[in-house]
Amino acid sequence: MPSHTLWHPYAQMQTQPPPLDVVGGQGAFIDLAGGERLLDATCSWWCMIHGYGHPRLVSAIQQQADTLCHVMLGGMSHAPAVELAETLVRITPPGLDHVFFSDSGSVGMEVAMKMAVQYQVLRDRPEKHRMLSLMRAYHGDTSGCMAVCDPEEGMHALFAGLLPRHHFAPAPTAPFDASAEDVEADIAALRTTLEACHHEVAALLMEPLLQAAGGLNMTSPHYVRAARELCDEFDVLLIFDEVATGFGRTGKLFAAEHADVTPDIMVLSKGLTGGYLGHAATLATARVYDTFLSDDEGHAFMHGPTFMGNPLACRVALESIAVFEEEDYLGKIARLNDVLREELLTDTLRHHPAVNDVRVLGACAAIEFKDAASLAGAQAHARRQGVWLRPFGRWLYTMPAYITTPDELRRITGAMASWVHQS
Ligand SMILES: *Cc1c(COP(=O)(O)O)cnc(C)c1O
Numbered sequence: 001m002p003s004h005t006l007w008h009p010y011a012q013m014q015t016q017p018p019p020l021d022v023v024g025g026q027g028a029f030i031d032l033a034g035g036e037r038l039l040d041a042t043c044s045w046w047c048m049i050h051g052y053g054h055p056r057l058v059s060a061i062q063q064q065a066d067t068l069c070h071v072m073l074g075g076m077s078h079a080p081a082v083e084l085a086e087t088l089v090r091i092t093p094p095g096l097d098h099v100f101f102s103d104s105g106s107v108g109m110e111v112a113m114k115m116a117v118q119y120q121v122l123r124d125r126p127e128k129h130r131m132l133s134l135m136r137a138y139h140g141d142t143s144g145c146m147a148v149c150d151p152e153e154g155m156h157a158l159f160a161g162l163l164p165r166h167h168f169a170p171a172p173t174a175p176f177d178a179s180a181e182d183v184e185a186d187i188a189a190l191r192t193t194l195e196a197c198h199h200e201v202a203a204l205l206m207e208p209l210l211q212a213a214g215g216l217n218m219t220s221p222h223y224v225r226a227a228r229e230l231c232d233e234f235d236v237l238l239i240f241d242e243v244a245t246g247f248g249r250t251g252k253l254f255a256a257e258h259a260d261v262t263p264d265i266m267v268l269s270k271g272l273t274g275g276y277l278g279h280a281a282t283l284a285t286a287r288v289y290d291t292f293l294s295d296d297e298g299h300a301f302m303h304g305p306t307f308m309g310n311p312l313a314c315r316v317a318l319e320s321i322a323v324f325e326e327e328d329y330l331g332k333i334a335r336l337n338d339v340l341r342e343e344l345l346t347d348t349l350r351h352h353p354a355v356n357d358v359r360v361l362g363a364c365a366a367i368e369f370k371d372a373a374s375l376a377g378a379q380a381h382a383r384r385q386g387v388w389l390r391p392f393g394r395w396l397y398t399m400p401a402y403i404t405t406p407d408e409l410r411r412i413t414g415a416m417a418s419w420v421h422q423s
Pocket of ligand 1: 141
C-alpha cells in the first residue's frame with residue numbers, strides 16, 4: 001500500500017502507481033529495495049551530474065559538517081561562501097562579478113527578477129517593472145516564477161488568477177545549428193515584441209539554447225547573441241536562467257559561452273552542488289551591482305533567504321566544481337554527445353511515423369513524439385531494461401550524469417529507441 005502521508009510532486013495521488021522505494025545509489029545507478037538497480041537516465045531532475053555516492057562529494061559534506069553546518073549570512077561571512085562566490089566569478093562568463101546565494105532554482109530566479117526591478121527603480125525607471133519571457137519557458141514553480149513560464153502549454157494555467165501579467169515573445173524555432181539567415185525570423189519576432197513593450201520591461205529572461213522543462217526546445221547561439229544586442233538597444237536587462245543548462249549540459253560549462261555573451265544576471269542551481277544539496281546562485285555584473293551602492297540604506301537589495309550561503313552546500317559545490325575541472329568533464333560530455341548522436345540521430349528514428357523530431361545538444365537528447373499518448377507505457381518498458389526514464393508531455397528524453405559510461409548510455413538510448421520502434 002503506497003503511503004498517502006508523503007505527498008508527491010506533479011502526482012495524482014489517487015491513481016499514481018506506487019513510487020519506487022530507493023534505498024541508495026552508486027554512480028549512475030539507483031538502488032531499490034528488493035535489490036533492483038536502475039540506470040538513471042535523468043540524473044534526478046538533471047542535478048546529480050556526478051551520479052550517486054561520489055566519494056569526494058560525500059566526504060566534502062562530512063568534513064564541513066564537523067566544522068560548521070550552518071550560520072546566517074546576515075552580518076556574517078564564512079570561507080565556504082566567499083570561496084564559492086570567487087570560484088563562480090572565475091568560471092562564469094567575464095563580467096559576472098557579484099554573487100547572491102539562495103536555496104533553490106526558483107528562488108534564484110525570484111532573486112534575479114527582484115534585482116532587475118529594483119535596478120530599474122534605483123535608476124528612476126520604475127515604470128520598467130515587468131518581465132519579458134519566451135513561450136515554452138520554464139523558470140520554476142513559485143508564484144513569481146510561474147508568471148514567467150509559458151502561460152498556455154506550461155503547467156500553471158490553473159493559477160493564472162494569482163499571477164502578475166508579463167510579456168511573452170514567441171519561442172524561437174530555429175535549431176541549434178541553424179544558419180544566421182535561418183534565425184532571422186526568430187530574432188525579428190523578439191524585436192517586434194520588444195518594440196511594443198520595452199517601456200515597461202525591466203528584463204528579458206531566457207533559458208539560453210535549451211528550453212528544458214517546456215519541451216527540450218533547442219535554439220541557436222545566433223538567437224542568444226541577438227537577444228543581447230536587442231536588450232542593449234532597448235535598455236532592458238538580460239537574465240539567463242542557466243539552472244538546467246549550467247555546468248556542462250549543453251556541451252560547454254555554460255550555455256552563454258556558445259554565443260560568447262555575458263548576461264546582466266545569471267542564475268545557477270541544479271548542477272551547482274552536483275545535486276548533493278539544494279542551493280542556487282544569482283550572479284550580476286558591476287553595472288547591476290553598482291546601481292545598488294548608495295549612502296541610502298533603502299537602496300540595499302531587499303532579499304535574504306534563511307539558508308543562503310549554507311556552508312555544507314557551498315563546500316560541496318566547490319568540490320563538485322573541482323572534480324568537474326580536474327577530471328575533464330567537458331571531455332566526458334563530448335563523448336556522451338557522440339553516443340547520443342550516433343544512437344538517436346538516425347534516419348529510422350527521425351522519420352518514424354510517431355516521431356516529430358529528435359534533438360541532441362551536449363549531454364541532452366530528446367525524442368519529441370507527435371502525440372503524448374505514444375508515451376504511455378514507455379517508463380515501464382525502460383524499467384524492464386533496467387533504465388529509469390521519466391518522460392513528460394510528448395518528450396522522451398535523457399539528461400544522464402556525466403560519469404555515465406558510453407556503454408551505460410547505449411543502454412539508455414537503446415531503451416528509448418526500442419520504445420519508438422514498437423510504437
Ligand atoms: C528546475 C528549474 C528551475 C527551478 O529550480 P528549482 O530548484 O526546482 O526551484 C528554474 N529554471 C529552470 C530552467 C529549471 O530547469
